[in-house]
Amino acid sequence: MCGLVGFLAGDHWREAGKAAAVLTRMADTIVSRGPDDAGVWADGSGVGLAHRRLSILDLSAAGHQPMTGPSGRHVIVFNGEIYNHLDLRRELEQSGRAPIWRGHSDTETLLAGFAAWGVRATVERCIGMFAFAVWDTQTRVLTLGRDRLGEKPLYYGWQGAGDEACFLFGSELKALRAHPCCAADVDRDALCLLMRHNYIPAPHSIYRGISKLPAGCLLTVSLDRREPSVEVYWSLADVAVSGNHAPFTGSDQEATDALEDLLKSAVRRQMLADVPLGAFLSGGIDSSTVVALMQAQSARPVKTFSIGFHEPGYNEAEHALAVARHLGTEHTELYVTAEQARDVIPRLPDLYSEPFADASQIPTFLVSQLARQHVTVSLSGDAGDELFAGYGRYVRNSRHWERIARLPRGLRALAAGGIRTLSPEI
Template sequence: MCGFTGFLGASPFQEDGDARAVLGRMTDSIRHRGPDDAGYWLDVGHGIALGHRRLAIIDLSPAGHQPMPSSSGRYVIAFNGEIYNHVALRDELAAAGAAPAWRGRSDTETLLAGFDAWGIAATVERAVGMFAFAVWDRHSATLTLGRDRIGEKPLYYGWQGRGRDAVFVFGSELKALRAHPSFEHVVDRGALSLQLRHSYVPAPYSIYRGIAKLTPGCLLTVSSRERAPRVNPYWSRERRMAAAAANPFSGTPQEAVTQLETLLKGAVKAQMIADVPLGAFLSGGVDSSTVVALMQAQSARPVKTFSIGFHEAGYNEAEYAKAVAHHLGTEHTELYVTAEQARAVIPRLPSLYDEPFSDSSQMPTFLVSQLARQHVTVSLSGDAGDELFCGYSRYQFAASLWNTITAGPLPLRRLAANGITRVSVDSWNRMAKLLAPAMPRRLRFANTGDKLHKGAQVLGCGSLDALYLGLVSHWDDPAALVIGGIEPPTVLRSETPALASFEGVPRMMALDLLTYLPDDILVKVDRAAMAVALETRIPFLDHRVVEFAWSLPQSMKLRDGASKWALRQVLYRHVPPSLIERPKMGFGVPIGDWLRGPLRDWSESLLSESRLRAEGFFHPLEIRRKWDEHLTGKRNWQYHLWDVLMFQAWAEEQSRSRPGGSGNFDNEMAEVLDSGQSPGPAGTPAA
């Protein structure tokens, strides 16, 4: 696990020495991703620079130093990630007589040998792993960027500057791109609208205009001659899911469980290979317990496992994790953290996540990563089990709700919804209070008006996609909140032809695998872990496991109201159900209470009406209304407010860290209104 960055373009190669200094600053900005080594490679004649920070995991010797040239000298690579089948690839190269005289044991060298023998695309198609890379082809003077199939490893890119001075910048984190003197620092207000809706900025967008995220499963090529990046998928998530579902597993349920266990054991075993100490996160839930059980079944010594606990009962899973660890015989470490310790992470969040990100479980994720790093350098994780095996309760809820409301015709439903919303929330609440004494106790609800308005939104939905978008959205119309905001299209708000065959619960699962998993869950884990130089690995995201999961009939995922049926059966071969069966808790913190208490002054300073007006990003009226209602306890707007607060805190951090920054928004950020055109993968430099 590492980090890399670089740039392509005439500037700053025009003055001797400038390019190396710029590359040094960009690379140093991501030192946390790779504290073990730094490397720099420049070709002044072609205007290309690659920088690398190394976290040594496989082959700790200098033979793993990057950027690394291929044995032929044609390719130079900066690589982040792990190729779990790289030994098998070496064997394939040897069998074909294409193996070079190996200099070391690193998977990076294996990739380069594959590039020499098979080409870049054919090698990546053979690779099993998580990765992002930048490789320079010295023969064609072409830069290729690549990203793994599901999106475990991040990769940003884009043109900055104008005309002959335009520079193509790229890297593992935005802070590396910002260190380039040509970086323009212009907030994309469409992307800001998306962050308010989802709590994250979905790919291919980023918070900055002109900068994009490379879509998972894709290769991008660009050169000084052909400046428009060309993006081509080598593994389409949509098509692979559709193909697997169209050819369902035909064996018995028990045969499916056995095959799933075999695939997962293989993925776990491959991901346990490391030349440094290794362990696993353990929450005590189905997903992490399965990973740890399969690790322990293949380990001659106790696996190191880690969990954090909270003193607040509603947020504490540590006791369940401890019971699972005891049963499996792992070497378990737990840390109970106070609310004060969790809140102490908040000032680090803007720098740690690098663009506005408001999934509040980012705090405990960082804390458990910090705990694990005190003992190991690599930690396996149980992420992605929910998306692959139907783990989220919202899937069943949305499907049931949709089946219920579609019993009535859409025009009639919309008429009813319009009638409900014509009456304000406060008026409904007053009526409910007056009628309460005459109502049965089971029909008395808190915040009746809020519930009726939310129900009206559901009634008016014309499709399951629209209903699901509403369920996973925070702000329903975020573009109306952002000055100059025009919400750009996303997978959740546009047609996806490859998913046309999916309906109901499978469709929602597919949408999550395309959006929520890579853009929220995987971002959260990567940034939290890499902030402390911890490599995380996710066995469920072995693409062979993903494809098999999508081939399973829905009845093998959701059975008799129980989720993850096949996965649970695998786990129950190692852990008794009594240690696992309990309501799902999640991994959160009591943000709503904190905003009314210890975070109130901090929040007020970021949400003050005068500040919001001066900075020029938000219309303040609706934000202030929700803030006032939250403080009085009238409504719980914790998620909506946390979205805004995380943008405000991020923007303040960016302003402070820029040369001449004042700790508040600078004039450029405050005054520039986005045109509404958000960067896609084919963005080109301005003339």
């Protein structure tokens, strides 16, 4: 992953030297996101961009950020990967709208798309996980964008007052906190959301006045129009409605084949990298499927990584090892002691931008730390349960609802009213 930070401000912050110093300080807080390269851009126009790079595609200086488009109109900082960016390049070339390419990074492809099609039309063509900020030197408008499912984080918000007010944005909250304007006041309403959901859902954040850009959205803001405008460019609800209107009509076998083709294509695109690549393997259905598809499309054994526990009730390493042996991967595992897990706890505020109650946050860090010793990029089976309804509660809830739905509507309303009268403490 990479990291981006920046701000849009008035006269007080326009001095290039002052802006560059603040941007450097902000970017230095997220060096762990991008240890390979760093860059700062500030031209006195009121906007400043900074970047920390983890090199994955185009390891040369041609992939350095902040990156300016060929015409000089757009300047971008980008975090993520556009898996179909080579397809976009071909589309640009076939239409005669491609620039003379300086390298083969997906960031350069994005800039070329912005120049040819505009920001929204380009993003709608993109398949990937990403967050970006792009400054249009012609319209003097800043645009922030986030991928369809919100895999890459992006925080933003106005802080400070008067001439010193700044619109801050970045990949992590600690980068925003490094700016002198950031008050970092805890939002008590967000704490309530944390208690309810075990995390703080978008668009909220733990800090008052700072928001998360929702998934599948673009935001525009300028010094002339300070109220951010957020527009949805992709909606999961719209996709679901479209699917209901035009359902798949093939046989079960045809559906299975179509799904396998989609999964193969998705995994193949995510294996595009100029650095060593591997995968997290728990031995469950999701990660095992991803690794199997990787190995089927790889000329050498895939590097896989697992975390094990000495407590039998929590240990999945044995299942992962069996899958690794079956697929012929190059497998590495780490059995975690209680002491190793406890040692991570003091680091959690620095590792994660805001509090959340995911029980997997410690083992996720440990397996990532293990994998980083061998590879730069790792695929995983995360979100498989959500995508394929793999959690048991989905089945149980469906069964419960089928039973409840048989009751008359009036009786259901009466029962619901009775439940609401009870105290949650009972």
